[in-house]
Amino acid sequence: MKKALVAGATGYLGRYVVKEFKKQGYWVRAITRNAEQLKNLSEYIDEIVIGEVTDVGFVREICKDIDIVFSSIGITKQKDNLTYLDVDYQGNKNLLEDAQKEGASKFIYVSVFNAEKMKKLKGIQAKLKFTGALKSSGLEYAIVNPNGFYSDMLDYLNMAKQGRGFVFGTGENRMNPIHGKDLAEICVKAADGNEKEINIGGPDVLTHNEILAYAFESYGKTKKISRIPIWIRNAILTTLRKLTSVKTYGPLEFFMTVLAMEMVAPTYGKLHLKDFFLENKDNV
Numbered sequence: 196m197k198k199a200l201v202a203g204a205t206g207y208l209g210r211y212v213v214k215e216f217k218k219q220g221y222w223v224r225a226i227t228r229n230a231e232q233l234k235n236l237s238e239y240i241d242e243i244v245i246g247e248v249t250d251v252g253f254v255r256e257i258c259k260d261i262d263i264v265f266s267s268i269g270i271t272k273q274k275d276n277l278t279y280l281d282v283d284y285q286g287n288k289n290l291l292e293d294a295q296k297e298g299a300s301k302f303i304y305v306s307v308f309n310a311e312k313m314k315k316l317k318g319i320q321a322k323l324k325f326t327g328a329l330k331s332s333g334l335e336y337a338i339v340n341p342n343g344f345y346s347d348m349l350d351y352l353n354m355a356k357q358g359r360g361f362v363f364g365t366g367e368n369r370m371n372p373i374h375g376k377d378l379a380e381i382c383v384k385a386a387d388g389n390e391k392e393i394n395i396g397g398p399d400v401l402t403h404n405e406i407l408a409y410a411f412e413s414y415g416k417t418k419k420i421s422r423i424p425i426w427i428r429n430a431i432l433t434t435l436r437k438l439t440s441v442k443t444y445g446p447l448e449f450f451m452t453v454l455a456m457e458m459v460a461p462t463y464g465k466l467h468l469k470d471f472f473l474e475n476k477d478n479v
């Protein structure tokens with residue numbers, strides 16, 4: 196039986212990846228900083244290891260007997276006293292070094308779609324630094340570059356619930372966000388595939404206006420959309436970068452950047468945003 200290590204198992208994507216590895220017949224080891232967070236995944240996990248990937252001592256031998264190392268570790272909304280370089284780069288690098296030492300056969304890493312176009316952003320720089328290390332490591336690898344996740348589309352649902360949605364510019368830029376379950380299928384398939392870089396998005400290519408329209412529809416409300424001119428977005432970003440720390444402006448600059456550009460990735464999946472909104476409209 197093949198063995199997989201899942202780093203990021205407590206996250207939106209990682210939880211689906213744990214289930215998908217188990218579904219595909221893998222023995223699964225999952226990393227967490229807090230065992231409580233994996234309680235409702237226990238039937239899919241064979242071994243839980245508790246610790247910080249940023250701690251080299253903890254990571255030592257974590258890949259022992261493992262064939263496939265998967266990592267979706269990265270700072271999204273976490274407010275620990277750690278930087279993108281500490282986590283997205285060094286945390287993953289620690290895992291990579293142990294994977295090499297322990298003889299794992301492949302490392303699957305989740306980066307971001309269009310990362311090269313956003314390399315001015317701090318979070319992206321750390322991810323690209325890690326993918327650089329992965330590519331030159333000599334280990335077999337696959338880098339999955341997904342478009343936005345459905346979990347982040349909940350912000351649109353929230354705006355609709357509050358009664359007003361906001362878009363940058365005309366709101367006509369397009370994206371195809373993806374459900375964690377569909378993306379997990381791609382991540383686990385990468386274990387047996389030959390593709391080194393996989394750009395991927397969900398089944399529906401939508402403008403931001405269309406996404407908001409779906410969100411309002413979920414509540415049966417008439418849509419109200421305000422357009423924020425791009426120059427205002429730029430001014431907000433400049434101010435945030437000057438007045439706040441990277442912990443605050445990092446996630447915001449990422450979202451404000453992807454929401455203001457065309458983000459259409461190759462399409463995949465069966466799970467539609469409209470249905471996701473209907474399922475989650477009472478949870479925001």
Ligand SMILES: NC(=O)c1ccc[n+]([C@@H]2O[C@H](COP(=O)([O-])OP(=O)(O)OC[C@H]3O[C@@H](n4cnc5c(N)ncnc54)[C@H](OP(=O)(O)O)[C@@H]3O)[C@@H](O)[C@H]2O)c1
Nearest residue numbers: 203204205206207208228267268269271307342343344347
């Ligand atoms: N969300 C999107 O739209 C999107 C789009 C493209 C790519 N991505 C990237 O895909 C990856 C996964 O995203 P996600 O939405 O699943 O994120 P998420 O829900 O925040 O999960 C991130 C995972 O990383 C772990 N992590 C964060 N900081 C850590 C630290 N200091 N030490 C150990 N573990 C740490 C988290 O553990 P804890 O639960 O303990 O915090 C969690 O398991 C991220 O790198 C993200 O940038 C996201």
